[in-house]
Amino acid sequence: MKIDISVVLFCFSADHILTKCLNSYLVQNYPVSRFEIIIVPISNRSESRKVIDSYFYSGHINIKIIHNIKNNIFNHVINIASGKIIFFTCDFVYADKSLLEHIYNAFTKTLPVTDFVVGKTLPVFEIKPKQLFSEQSKLLFGIQEKSSGLHILNKNDIAFFLNIAFRKNLVFNKIYFETTEQNLFLKYRFSEVHLFRKKIESKNKKIYYCPNMIVYYLIQKKDLSIFNIFLLSLKKGMFTALLNKQSTGKSLFHNIDVLLFSFLKVTYRILFILPFKFNKSNIEIIRINFYRMGHALTNLITF
DSSP states (O other), X not given: OOOOEEEEEEEOSOHHXXXXXXXXXXXXXXXXXXXXXXXXXXXXXXXXXXXXXXXXXXXXXXXXXXXXXXXXXHHHHHHHOOSSEEEEEETTEEEOTTHHHHXXXXXXXXXXXXXXXXXXXXXXXXXXXXXXXXXXXXXXXXXXXXXXXXXXXXXXXXXXXTSEEEEHHHHHHTOOXXXXXXXXXXXXXXXXXXXXXXXXXXXXXXXXXXXXXXXXXXXXXXXXXXXXXXXXXXXXXXXXXXXXXXXXXXXHHHHHHHHHHHHHHHHHIIIIITTTOXXXXXXXXXXXXXXXXXXXXXXXXXX
């Protein structure tokens, strides 16, 4: 039977969830004979390699493993993919059981015709967190959903590297990666695919969002801290600025003002407000200002 979807799984070092990730593709509501998994080991950890080899030799699923490819990884993966649809993900997330079914439907059974689709990433907690942590973590993965169906991605929304699908011929014929771009892409691991997105948009292609394409991101106990939430907000602001760099048009002084003002607000609230009023409202104000700092900092660096 022909392969419809090539799942490209970038393995970094998430040994704690790699087995769960691979198992999630064995129980899909989609015929196992109609998709393949191409594993790209970015990390050479022996624990990860043992898990990968056990699935490779089991014969339960179509698996290809990319070995010792240091340059042109994306181009090489795209070339060897058997499916007409390519799905990028990584070992930090595991798939909803209907993920591949919704990917296939998004490209074959919907109008308008789509070339590039972003899915939803939902946080799942290793331990039950306080409500405050749960709400703040979910905000970091948020995309503005205009409806329950397929719709065009808002330009300010961030598309995550761990849940994107596209037509192979779109990249093969129109968009190819330079080696330097690939290195930058992998440097940020599963972060926002700003380079890919810029290439897509430069070809006047629309990026669609499918809320039914769901993967789950496991948040470990050690990640449940206010510091990590603020750090991720800073990072999200930086990547949003990269996405919208050509359209911002903000002056140098404007970005300096935003950076300094946000820094002062963060410092004041952390030192003088948060110790006495540790609540949702203050956490959200600080998180937003970390986001603004990241946005302004990136604009200044790339000005």
